Amino acid sequence: MDDLKRRATVHDVAREAGVSLATVDRVLNGRPGVRGETAERVADAIRSLDFRRDVSASLLARARDLSVTFLIPDGSNAFMASLNAAITRHAQALKGERLSIVARPIHAFDPAALSAAIMALDPKTTDCAVIVATEHETVRRAVEAASKRGIAVVTLVSDLPGSARRHFVGIDNVAAGRTAASLMGRFCPSGRIGILAGSLGLRDHRERLEGFTAVMEAEFPGHELIGPREGFDDDMLTEAAVTELLGGPPLAGIYNLGAGNAGLIAALGKHGDSGRIRVVAHELTAATRDGLRSGAIDVVLDQNPDGEIAAALAVARSYAMGESAHHAAPQPAPIEIGLFLRDNLR
Amino acid sequence: MDDLKRRATVHDVAREAGVSLATVDRVLNGRPGVRGETAERVADAIRSLDFRRDVSASLLARARDLSVTFLIPDGSNAFMASLNAAITRHAQALKGERLSIVARPIHAFDPAALSAAIMALDPKTTDCAVIVATEHETVRRAVEAASKRGIAVVTLVSDLPGSARRHFVGIDNVAAGRTAASLMGRFCPSGRIGILAGSLGLRDHRERLEGFTAVMEAEFPGHELIGPREGFDDDMLTEAAVTELLGGPPLAGIYNLGAGNAGLIAALGKHGDSGRIRVVAHELTAATRDGLRSGAIDVVLDQNPDGEIAAALAVARSYAMGESAHHAAPQPAPIEIGLFLRDNLR
DNA sequence: CCCGTCATGAGGTACGTGCCTCATGACCTA
DNA sequence: TAGGTCATGAGGCACGTACCTCATGACGGG
The missing domain is CATH 3.40.50.2300 (Response regulator)
Structure with missing residues (x-):
């Protein structure tokens, strides 16, 4: 009955397959010199015994x-x-x-x-x-x-x-974009939503944008989407883009799916009543943490590094x-x- | 130079401390029979060599x-x-x-x-x-x-x-309650918010309630909090509590910080215009997933089991x-x- | 028939630690 | 001084796998 509790070892596999330890070893570690038929017998034994390499011994x-x-x-x-x-x-x-x-x-x-x-x-x-x-x-x-x-x-x-x-x-970046839209739509009953991206040449940014616009259009059709403006993940360029957006008619919300959040926050700060604009951004960094604490940013979507x-x-x-x-x-x-x-x- | 790359072993520790392997072993595994002074020497050697027990060998x-x-x-x-x-x-x-x-x-x-x-x-x-x-x-x-x-x-x-x-x-349940309030406040510009709990005899439920009410009162003072009603994590009792809540003046939102979400959803379904009431609940389960998909629930806070x-x-x-x-x-x-x-x- | 190639067996050592036994000397106490 | 306790040393086996060498038998081509 001890045998029933013990984990199977390479010895057990060898016995079960009717081969030697050396052959089991060759199969287990993908070394050459084993006929296909024999390798199959070993594989069968491994399966039937539910053998698993002992990680500790193996590493040792x-x-x-x-x-x-x-x-x-x-x-x-x-x-x-x-x-x-x-x-x-x-x-x-x-x-x-x-x-x-x-x-x-x-x-x-x-x-x-x-x-x-x-x-x-x-x-x-x-x-x-x-x-x-x-x-x-x-x-x-x-x-x-x-x-x-x-x-x-x-x-x-x-x-x-x-x-x-x-x-x-x-992470699933399309889902991230969809989630951002779902939150933004609930935050803002209506109004203009500005969109910022790093670069649409990046796959993850494209996917986030795709998810965001899909959900906004389907579930919150009353909103007007502005952009995306590209900030190339750069603080200065992002600040310029945001300042330009803020110069137009009032915004209800801003979604920044790229980086450059320090620039975003700077622009919002200079604009004044930033507390009323709902802001969703990506990645927990020093800048976005500060933004959350000060109230400049409402939500940050993060992929836990x-x-x-x-x-x-x-x-x-x-x-x-x-x-x-x-x-x-x-x-x-x-x-x-x-x-x-x-x-x-x- | 090989010595510089090799991880230190118990042998190295023994040599460094000027004791035998047996003594190092006694210290490492907390066995008796070592003078405090000697144990200290061994501990010093362990620190100075940055020795770490080889997990593989140890387990083996x-x-x-x-x-x-x-x-x-x-x-x-x-x-x-x-x-x-x-x-x-x-x-x-x-x-x-x-x-x-x-x-x-x-x-x-x-x-x-x-x-x-x-x-x-x-x-x-x-x-x-x-x-x-x-x-x-x-x-x-x-x-x-x-x-x-x-x-x-x-x-x-x-x-x-x-x-x-x-x-x-x-998880930090106070933070969870605070987060729920932060979302709820942003979802609902104003109005009455119903609160459901499992049992206030449970520490985690108390903590969630504490966080929720603190943030609602501090940041969204325009809202009226109703409850908490206790549902004892039971679907039937929770449904009854929600039905009672819905019988009163219109609610803008409901926060269920306990279980019994199937009951919550059932009551909302019978009530009709559940899509307008913002609902925040806890724990991803079959019931809350369905609620999210159908739109009955807006957000679920989860502690990843x-x-x-x-x-x-x-x-x-x-x-x-x-x-x-x-x-x-x-x-x-x-x-x-x-x-x-x-x-x-x- | 000889030789080369190939699949396989047999058996060993090594990895670093846990845990066991036995011996030895130091020190204390009656 | 004898007997006892205690801290420590010395040595060895075991764990399960990786990886090495050498031997053996089968088979096929020339």
Whole structure:
């Protein structure tokens, strides 16, 4: 009866399949030298015994730690900075968990730099790469090549559909836009709503806009949408755009689906009665926190950077260990859109 | 230079402290037979080498798995059911991670049953207990006793301040109430707001009410608050309470800070023009999801059960391994209040 | 028939820690 | 001084997997 409680080991699998330990090992770790028929017998035994590699023993026995490389855009973007901070924090916490983490900054929005960095990854020293994807054919090809070399690629924040990436960690930006509209419509019985974007060349910004306008038109048809005006995620340009919007007929609300929120707040402050204009923005940063506290911003939609890094690491660990080879891949919970008011600021 | 990259092991600690492996082991695992002065030398070595127990090796070498026992209220409460479901899911996913999870149902809101269950925990088979606390002196004493026996206790959802519990995993319910008020105030320019509670004998319900009324009074003084009416988390009683509320002068909004949402929705449906009344409720369940989709409910505040279980397990694992003994305890991110509209339903 | 290739078996060591036993010396007390 | 308690050292086995080497037998081509 002890046997019923004990977890199955590689020895049990070997016995069940009628092969030696060495063969089980070859199958488990994808090494060559096993006939297809034999490999199938081993796989059957694994399934029938519900064998799962003992993670502790496996990590202990490995010659090297699992290694995950993050390729994150550099630059002054506050959100990317908080992503990097989260990576550092997790790297610290994962000391002793046999997981080594490297973060390499990539020139922002530069497909060539990103794909070059992906191509340079050595499967001997990298099990998994986590990238903030720029949508470009070169990047797609680099991901394909990395995958062929045995490096699992995970996209973060910005996806790369149609590529060989194994997983996407991030929020649903269309849903984010829809949610923003749903709140804005309830906040403002009627009136003109100004829309600000960073750049419509970015996939996530396009998706947010799509969701926002769809819900506004369908559910709150009494409102007039102004824009979108592009602020290119820059404080100065965003301030100029907002000032221009405020110069027109009175606005009931403003939705900024991009960055540059410091500029937005500055423009509102100079305008005066900013308390009456409902404002919805994205990403919890120093600027948006201040905006929430002062009342300049009503709601912030956030993609929790820390949670995203944690999720990416969990996925990366899972793929790096090839855990999904013989059992269903454990689908991690999708990243949720965080909604923050002054009253639930974390 | 290899030495600089290698993680420190117990051997290194022993050498650095000038003691034997056995003594390091005694210190690390809190076994008796070490003079205070010697233990201090070992602790110094641990700090100076930044030694961290290798989690993989440690788990592998242990005679038994880490074991975490959940004591969760039973009954028909939809939220507790989803907590249990989350526990089952995680238990499944943690096969192979040397963590064994037991969930024991406890008669709801019964301090005697809860404390008896805590007293019955054997430190030989339980490293950590996660409880949904009922506020009572017996429970406090049981937690104290368990802690003395070497069982770390973590409170979930409902805290037990002033007890020997090592950690609380849950949301800030005052903030939740404040957030609900902040939304409600923005949704309704003015008017009467009905308030429903489960039972004001519950700490979390009291806290939500406190936060809600504080913000309504301070920021939206034009509104008249009706209630709270107690529905005792029961659909029938809640429906009756709502029907009574709807019989009075027209309401602009309803805040249900307890359960029984199916009753709330039923009463609204029978009343007719429910689309005009803004409704804020708690916990994503089948009932509240339906309410969001149909438009009967505008916003649901949720404490992600899955996230809470994950956080509780992380904390439990950390305490069960005594990781925080020589380094700063890794404070896990606090559980966030989830805000859900129809448009960002997960 | 010889040799090369291939699938597989046999057996070992290593990873870092938990936990056990036994020995040794120091110190205290009667 | 004998006997007892206590702090500590020395050493070893175990955990389950990774990864290595070497042996063996089968098979096929020339």
